[in-house]
Each structure stands twice: as C-alpha cells, then as structure tokens.
C-alpha cells in the first residue's frame with residue numbers, strides 16, 4: 001500500500017526564477033502606461049504629422065522660419081514637450097522589454113540597457129532644453145531666414 | 153503572430169528615428185543656417201520615400217496598438233481580435249491612400 005505524503009510535510013523550497021527582473025507592481029504600472037500613453041500619442045503624433053507633412057506645402061515648407069512660427073506659440077511648445085516625453089518613455093520602456101526578451105547573457109543585457117537609459121536621458125534633456133530656450137529671432141541672423149514677425 | 157512581430161519592428165524603428173529626429177531638430181538652437189542646411193539635405197526623393205515609410209510604420213503601430221488595447225480592456229476584444237486585425241489593415245490602407253499622393257506630390261515637385 002502506498003502512502004500519501006502528509007500535507008503538512010515540509011515542501012521542497014520553491015525554485016528561484018533564473019533571473020529577477022522586478023519586484024512589486026512596477027511591471028503592471030509599465031503595462032498600464034504603455035496603453036495610456038499610446039492613446040495620447042496617437043493624437044499627438046497624427047497631429048504633428050498632419051501639420052508638418054500634409055497641411056500647406058507639406059515637408060517642402062519646413063525650415064527655421066516654419067519651426068519658429070510654431071514654437072512662438074505655447075500651444076505647440078506644450079504639444080511637442082508632451083510628445084517628446086511620452087514617446088521617449090513609451091519607446092524606452094518598449095525597447096527595454098525587447099532587450100529583456102532577447103539578450104540572454106547578463107553582461108550583454110546590462111550593457112544594452114545602460115546605453116538605452118543614457119540615450120533616454122540625453123535626448124529628453126536636450127529636447128526639453130531646445131523647446132524652452134528656443135529663440136525665434138536670434139540677433140545677427142539674416143532676416144530672410146527668420147519668421148516675418150521678427151521685424152524689430 | 154506576424155502582427156506582433158510587425159508591432160515590435162515598427163516600435164523599434166520609430167524609436168531610433170526619434171533619437172535622430174530630436175538631435176537634428178536641436179540644430180535650431182545653433183543657428184537658422186545650421187538647421188536649414190541639414191533640412192535641405194533631407195529634401196530629396198530618397199528621404200521623401202523614407203518619410204513615407206516612417207509614416208507607414210507609425211500608422212500601423214498606432215492602429216495595431218489600439219487593437220491591442222481593445223483586446224486587453226474590451227470584454228469582447230479577444231473574440232473580435234481577428235476581425236479587428238482586418239479593420240486595422242483597412243484603416244491602414246485608407247490612411248495611406250489619403251497621405252501618399254499628397255506627400256509624394258510635395259516631394260516630387262509640382263506644388
């Protein structure tokens with residue numbers, strides 16, 4: 001006759017996962033963020049592409065004067081700032097998932113993620129500074145390159 | 153399955169584009185001449201086609217992303233996920249049909 005083990009018998013320790021990625025609910029918040037930011041990005045990016053590629057003369061109209069004309073308005077400054085931050089967080093988080101999926105070796109994974117986070121910081125800081133310190137009418141520049149409202 | 157691969161590939165492609173895009177846009181802080189010179193080198197048919205490809209990647213990623221969200225949050229989402237993939241492809245074709253002629257017109261001259 002076989003005996004069934006006493007349910008209170010000590011259990012073998014749970015096998016530890018081969019590698020620990022996160023603790024707590026961070027992954028869940030990331031998952032929710034990907035969806036929430038995706039919906040907002042759809043509006044922001046489609047708007048960006050429409051104004052810059054479809055409306056008026058499309059791409060052929062883009063030059064310094066075009067950018068200055070847009071960033072003279074706080075509306076487009078806020079639009080671009082939101083787009084910059086949301087797209088960079090969404091994209092960085094997405095690429096992080098992909099690195100976790102394919103880079104098996106610890107060293108490689110670490111190096112890839114370090115470069116990813118470095119690129120994130122550089123691009124977000126640079127992009128934010130550019131929007132906030134932009135001068136549509138830099139002194140000493142030829143007037144024909146500047147937007148028409150720079151006549152002073 | 154292929155839609156999942158395409159979603160990944162387009163996501164990564166857009167990400168790398170964005171890195172370069174913020175760098176070139178930052179030239180506006182150096183001088184109007186620096187920005188205009190670099191943008192001028194973009195104004196050729198090859199880049200124009202590249203822009204069309206980028207827009208195609210975004211349009212697919214965006215519509216398919218909405219489909220993923222609906223599969224996750226809408227009670228009937230999983231049941232209709234295949235139908236929604238057809239809707240994504242339909243919307244993709246319609247959007248690109250609206251965009252491409254106008255963009256190519258801007259790129260290849262005319263007005």
Ligand code: HEM
Pocket residue numbers: 045048049052053059062066067070076080081083084085087126127128130131166170173174177178203206210
């Ligand atoms: C070929 C397509 C595109 C063209 C021609 C284009 C053009 C431009 C131009 C002219 C600006 C200067 C400011 C403005 O117009 O608002 C700009 C800024 C910006 N664009 Fe685009 N864009 C394109 C696609 C995209 C895409 C797909 C994204 C998002 C993934 C994006 C994200 C941004 C961001 C975040 C800024 C602000 C950069 C900063 O903070 O310095 N753009 N773009």
Ligand code: HEM
Pocket residue numbers: 031034035037038039041042045087088090091092093094095097098156159160162163164166167170210213214215217218220221
């Ligand atoms: C246009 C609006 C957008 C929508 C609606 C959208 C939606 C989504 C959704 C729902 C996911 C799935 C996340 C998951 O499975 O947990 C995702 C993944 C991803 N997205 Fe986006 N996204 C958009 C724009 C962007 C942009 C601008 C970038 C690049 C800067 C980007 C890069 C990625 C990447 C790299 C992934 C990871 C793919 C994977 O894990 O297989 N997305 N997106």
